[in-house]
Amino acid sequence: MAMMRYAEALNAALREEMQADASVFLFGEDIGRYGGVFKVTKGLMEEFGELRVRDTPISEQAMTAMAVTAAMTGTRPVLEIMYADFVPLSLDALINQASIYEYIWNGQVRMPFVLRTQGGGGAGAGAQHSKSLDSMLAHVPGIKVVAPVTPADAKGMLKSAIRDSQPVVFLEHKLLYNTRGEVPEDADFTVPLGKAATRREGRDVSIFATSRMVLEALKAADALEKDGISAEVIDLRSLRPLDVESIATSIARTNHAVVVNEGWNFCGYAAELSATIMDRCFDDLDAPVARVTLPDMPVPYSEPLEMAVLPDAGKIRDAVLRVVK
Amino acid sequence: MKNAPSIEEHVEMYRKMIVVRRLEEGLGRLHKEGKTRGPIHRCDGQEAVGVAATAVLRDGDKLTSTHRGHAHYIGKGLDVYPVIAEIFGRATGSCAGRAGHMLIADAEKGLIGGNAIVGAGIPAATGMALSMQVLGRKDVAMCIFGDGAAQTGICHEAMNMAALWKLPVVFVLEHNQFGLTVPSSVQSPVADLSIRAAGYNMPAEIVDGNDAVAVYRAVANMVDRARQGLGPGLIEAKTYRWEGFSTSDMGGYQTPEDIAAWKARDPIRISYDALKNEVGAAALDEIEREAGAEVAAAFAKALSDPFPAFAVPSAYAAYSGAL
Numbered sequence: 001m002a003m004m005r006y007a008e009a010l011n012a013a014l015r016e017e018m019q020a021d022a023s024v025f026l027f028g029e030d031i032g033r034y035g036g037v038f039k040v041t042k043g044l045m046e047e048f049g050e051l052r053v054r055d056t057p058i059s060e061q062a063m064t065a066m067a068v069t070a071a072m073t074g075t076r077p078v079l080e081i082m083y084a085d086f087v088p089l090s091l092d093a094l095i096n097q098a099s100i101y102e103y104i105w106n107g108q109v110r111m112p113f114v115l116r117t118q119g120g121g122g123a124g125a126g127a128q129h130s131k132s133l134d135s136m137l138a139h140v141p142g143i144k145v146v147a148p149v150t151p152a153d154a155k156g157m158l159k160s161a162i163r164d165s166q167p168v169v170f171l172e173h174k175l176l177y178n179t180r181g182e183v184p185e186d187a188d189f190t191v192p193l194g195k196a197a198t199r200r201e202g203r204d205v206s207i208f209a210t211s212r213m214v215l216e217a218l219k220a221a222d223a224l225e226k227d228g229i230s231a232e233v234i235d236l237r238s239l240r241p242l243d244v245e246s247i248a249t250s251i252a253r254t255n256h257a258v259v260v261n262e263g264w265n266f267c268g269y270a271a272e273l274s275a276t277i278m279d280r281c282f283d284d285l286d287a288p289v290a291r292v293t294l295p296d297m298p299v300p301y302s303e304p305l306e307m308a309v310l311p312d313a314g315k316i317r318d319a320v321l322r323v324v325k
Numbered sequence: 326m327k328n329a330p331s332i333e334e335h336v337e338m339y340r341k342m343i344v345v346r347r348l349e350e351g352l353g354r355l356h357k358e359g360k361t362r363g364p365i366h367r368c369d370g371q372e373a374v375g376v377a378a379t380a381v382l383r384d385g386d387k388l389t390s391t392h393r394g395h396a397h398y399i400g401k402g403l404d405v406y407p408v409i410a411e412i413f414g415r416a417t418g419s420c421a422g423r424a425g426h427m428l429i430a431d432a433e434k435g436l437i438g439g440n441a442i443v444g445a446g447i448p449a450a451t452g453m454a455l456s457m458q459v460l461g462r463k464d465v466a467m468c469i470f471g472d473g474a475a476q477t478g479i480c481h482e483a484m485n486m487a488a489l490w491k492l493p494v495v496f497v498l499e500h501n502q503f504g505l506t507v508p509s510s511v512q513s514p515v516a517d518l519s520i521r522a523a524g525y526n527m528p529a530e531i532v533d534g535n536d537a538v539a540v541y542r543a544v545a546n547m548v549d550r551a552r553q554g555l556g557p558g559l560i561e562a563k564t565y566r567w568e569g570f571s572t573s574d575m576g577g578y579q580t581p582e583d584i585a586a587w588k589a590r591d592p593i594r595i596s597y598d599a600l601k602n603e604v605g606a607a608a609l610d611e612i613e614r615e616a617g618a619e620v621a622a623a624f625a626k627a628l629s630d631p632f633p634a635f636a637v638p639s640a641y642a643a644y645s646g647a648l
Contacts, residue, residue, distance in 0.1 A: 027455075062486060073387060073452075073456040073457070105423070
């Protein structure tokens, strides 16, 4: 184990997979000489050369389409899209290309590529650099979507994503890069995709959260303890496929559910979670599911305005108190 | 002459063009009888571009096609029977009836594949070329695309990266004069779209797209360069779409004079005239008869084949939200 920042854990995963497999290559804006605007790819061009670590022009549409077909023809590309807000430029490649071919070509091709990006608010980056588009991406069949929150998961899930035979969208969060945690140094360490993680056990309510919202949910659980409420916090680090069994098992014990996602409310990832919980757990619920999300509006710039709209521990605690009252 | 096809290669291109023509004519007849499903995009009159461009390729080379890809499919080596079976949604089709005529792929033959998002084949071939360069392979990727696709933003992005990184990709612009119903002159301020290659420091050549030999030679030169690591090239093959955009097109925007003028320059006739002194009219007529019989037999067999049974693709975890 080593204490690492989240960005360093990602860097270690990329380095190890590139050392182990010559077909893994990286491309994206500013990732080579500069090492990435969040320093995730620092030092990799020096180690692996310009053939396998490429600075690109600002061409997200074609880059994403190229990742899809490079993956079909023998390589394992890892594409960095600098902000999740730019992923709408990638959507034709994801929705009309990557998501369909394994099925419509009757299994003739596999597409082992990873699209790494980062989203979320809280950094004063404004309405075009602060979004969480989780639901838009998780909506598409044929594509896996994951969002690790701990440095250990960042490393272990990125390694699993690179080794996966299907397209994986790997969602990071700009406020997580400098968070620290213990990370296994073993090159064989991976974290499987498709499994949720219980971050805190509790009896009275289950809080299901994604990405950085897991950290806010843990803060809320601390506060709720003082309110006399025992909250369980489940990290939904795999958005698709979703670990429905872990959700159902938790609700069977707590009988209350709050879902937290930093994206928009309407048609959002929290809405899908609410519907899934109703489908699977209706008889176990003592109260309706509560959603904590971004309101349906752009992320504003000014700090008090941005903080007013972002989901946080206080809003999660309020939702729990409504549900378990 | 450098990179001219051999007589045998030209005869094979002639044969494939006839296979494609009989395929398109057969689809037209069956559409009129109400026996086709969904739109079908015929390439009558422009067969030489796809057949001759792909004749240059090796088995390991990759091809991306368009929504109007029948000549590309046959050119890259697909048998006409699984193509027809796919067009009619049969279990014996190239993709077991899942793809339909616009999206046919045969990975073993290097066709990956048709694409009905106009312009999307351009970065697709470029990405395959990127993969070849990373792996150090001596294969090339080819993208056949139309004058409509040339107007997309992704065309610019892909060509820029292809030239920047000297990727082994050849862009074959099959200029058939129309993007759906809108003439190229209403979509672009320049008649010769290949002048844009200069903006990418990429060589380009304009050829008569109805002359299979001219297309073959020009494409072969670009494929040679790409295979040597010298980077991409663009061929603009001028041709004309005799039929409408698709079987649902009511027509009315193509002038009878233009259609007649282009039909007088039928690519099959041009190859016939060029070959008859070499191999004799009788041999060419026999090839035409055999090709027609092959296509007729393929239609008959495909149309009597079973439809696929539906199954939810549960084998792929990512197709369902839950594991």
